[in-house]
Amino acid sequence: MLSPREIRYHRLMEIPVNARTLRWRRRGYTLVELLIVISVIATLIGILLPTLSGAMARARSFQCQMSQRSVAFDFQIFADEELHGDRGDDGDRSTFHIETFQESQYGVDEFWRWGDEVGRIELPDAQGNDPMRCPSVRTPMSLRSNVPCSNGAVGPSVSISYGFNARLDRAEVIDSRGRPRLVRVKLRERILSYANVPLLMDIDGARAQELRVNPVYIAPSLDSRGAYANDRLWFPALRHNGKANVAFVDGHVESSSDPAGESAWDWDYQPMR
Numbered sequence: 001m002l003s004p005r006e007i008r009y010h011r012l013m014e015i016p017v018n019a020r021t022l023r024w025r026r027r028g029y030t031l032v033e034l035l036i037v038i039s040v041i042a043t044l045i046g047i048l049l050p051t052l053s054g055a056m057a058r059a060r061s062f063q064c065q066m067s068q069r070s071v072a073f074d075f076q077i078f079a080d081e082e083l084h085g086d087r088g089d090d091g092d093r094s095t096f097h098i099e100t101f102q103e104s105q106y107g108v109d110e111f112w113r114w115g116d117e118v119g120r121i122e123l124p125d126a127q128g129n130d131p132m133r134c135p136s137v138r139t140p141m142s143l144r145s146n147v148p149c150s151n152g153a154v155g156p157s158v159s160i161s162y163g164f165n166a167r168l169d170r171a172e173v174i175d176s177r178g179r180p181r182l183v184r185v186k187l188r189e190r191i192l193s194y195a196n197v198p199l200l201m202d203i204d205g206a207r208a209q210e211l212r213v214n215p216v217y218i219a220p221s222l223d224s225r226g227a228y229a230n231d232r233l234w235f236p237a238l239r240h241n242g243k244a245n246v247a248f249v250d251g252h253v254e255s256s257s258d259p260a261g262e263s264a265w266d267w268d269y270q271p272m273r
Contacts, residue, residue: 061240061255063135064202068162068247071132072199075101076251081189086111095186098168099149102216105132108143108153118145134202136239137161149216156205163203163218166233171270172226180226185271195250197269201259202244207235220260222268234260 029037077083078101081094088103088110090096107113114121123141124130133141141159144152154160168191170182191197201218208215211232219233227233236244236259243255246265256262 057241060135061243061245064240064245065253065255067132067134068200068245068253069251071105071162072247072249072251072253074105075199075249076192078104079187079189079192079249095188097184097186098164102149102164103153106143106149106154107131109146109148112145114143114145120144132162134161134237134239134245137205150214152214154216157209157215158205160205160208160215161202161237162200163208163215163235164200165198165267166217166219166228167267167270168197168199169217170227172224172228180224182227187271191249191271194266194269195248195252196264197249197266198259199247199249201246202237202239204235204237207237211235220267222260236260 077085078087078096084096086104087093087096088100090100103109104111114125121143123133123143130141137159139159141154141156143154147153168187169184171185172180173183175181203215203218205215208218213233213235215235217233218235219228221228221231221234238244238257240255243257244259245253245255246259247253248265254262254265259265260267
């Protein structure tokens with residue numbers, strides 16, 4: 001009496017040699033089959049990669065827009081006569097400087113909110129705080145205490161991703177001798193009624209460093225004959241699919257590949273002294 005194992009062995013031996021060989025071969029893949037599978041996978045990756053890259057770029061642009069909307073919303077509260085809170089050195093008067101708001105966003109100078117740390121703090125900090133930054137710009141950034149934004153409270157230049165409209169800080173006027181000069185201006189609540197005045201935008205900190213200017217302020221030349229002429233303060237970053245995101249004083253955000261050329265945007269608006 002044969003055991004089941006012996007019966008299976010004899011049945012296998014009854015199969016012709018060629019058939020047995022074919023059966024054993026079918027248990028694995030040939031080199032050609034593996035190469036075909038690899039080429040198919042590579043083709044799929046080549047097809048999907050641009051789509052995935054585009055989706056990631058759109059996600060970063062959306063995150064940037066949300067960040068700018070948040071800053072613009074805070075600006076509306078800061079500018080409102082009844083809703084504004086601490087205005088720092090500007091007190092609770094009816095006017096304020098754009099730099100004061102800017103410092104409140106970074107948490108520097110009189111708005112220092114980094115505990116007992118003095119001198120310099122590196123961002124992101126231990127809690128992951130990293131204010132006013134585009135998600136596409138993540139190089140290390142530092143904040144200095146007891147220093148205003150205009151004097152280097154935020155740096156280095158290459159790590160700064162947003163610049164405020166410089167004409168909301170200093171207006172270009174013509175003096176009695178016909179010479180252009182800059183004067184520091186103050187803002188009032190009525191600034192909120194100028195919906196198409198840019199508040200802040202994506203900037204290229206590296207380009208600002210090349211121009212040897214402080215990247216926290218940006219403005220196109222327009223018809224300037226003075227400090228804004230020859231694009232001395234113009235260094236937009238078209239990092240979102242060839243476009244820059246721009247937030248406006250009324251809170252909305254737009255994107256453009258030519259932010260200085262948008263006819264509906266009031267880059268030439270200057271507050272009254």
